[in-house]
Amino acid sequence: MSTHEREITEPVDLCLPDGRLNPAAIGWTRRPLHRANLRGWGRAKRWEYWGIVTPSHVIGLVASSLDYAGVHGLYVLDRATGAEISEDAVVPLARGAAFPPRSGEGTARVAGGGVRIAIEQAPGGTTLRAVARGVALDLEVPLPEGHESLGVVVPWGPRRFQYTVKDVGRPVHGRLTLGTTVHEVGEDAFAVLDHGRGKWPYSVTWNWAAGSGPGRSIQLGGKWTDGTGMTENALFVDGRLHKIGAELEWVYDRSDWLRPWRVIGDRVQAEFTPFHEKVSRTELGLVGSETHQCFGHFGGRAQADDGTWVELDGLTGWAEEARNRW
DSSP states (O other): OOOOOBBBOEESSSSSSSSSGGGGGOOEEEEOOEEEEOOOOOSSSEEEEEEEEEEEEEEEEEEEEOOOEEHHHHHEEEEETTTEEEEEEEEEEEOOBBBOTTTTTEEEEEETEEEEEEEEETEEEEEEEEEEEEEEEEEEEEEEETTTOEEEEEETTTTEEEEEEEEEEEEEEEEEEETEEEEETTOEEEEEEEEEEOOOOOOEEEEEEEEETTEEEEEEEESTTTTEEEEEOOEEEEEEEEEEOOOOEEETOOOTTTTEEEEEEEEEEEEEEEEEEEEEEEEEEEEEEEEEEEEEEEEEEEEETTTTTTEEOOOOEEEEEEEEHH
């Protein structure tokens, strides 16, 4: 189903003074323009997730405040051996977590359970620093001139809504240290940001896929946006965003996550072949989550705004399903 989405071009507050969703904030952007002025509790969620793909490793770091807890983590996959390092922390009431109201500005900082993460954002780019048992990360993620990202406000209602920024295909360089071994990050590496601020329903399922390669990137989402009139689908060519305003069909095997996935719809005929599955589960009584994130390679094609079909072959990234009770 195609949607009719409004492009926002001026700064706007996400919320009204009473904490409800600001109707003027509903739409999408090419650069972060929303100020996430969330108020109070009530399933308020704030997070910064960065995924980094290098020829030798896949790295994920997450800093989050979910109201009742901070859930933070640092993950590393050795692509050659399949060996994983996963250090996670749950901090009651998200004590000590700090998140700025705008994507691309200020510092997000969390610590607890042996995990420390600092995400320093400036006009020229972002610095990522993280430390956990046996792992240290020190990366620079420059923001190229003219590079565009996809910002979307998804409205479930006046008191349930989410603002997300998906910034795909950013260059990245620096160091990943595993034990005493230092791995240089730079050539043929890229970074992806998922910035989230909102107030969620209790139970939600989402799909997310992101892939990058030289001059091209793809961002696809599903399930959580269905029926809201907004989508988070886009093709990026040489840093320019081509918004795809249509709900997509996701086809994959929940009994065998490593079988090929397909994501299809208006302007998208994507294929995804996994090479590794990462499973994450969190159970905290009434709340919990289960995520199957598969890393792999993309094929197929997507259509740019001028009608040109762009091949996705050679893009590397992930596709996932997440189910949350929160």
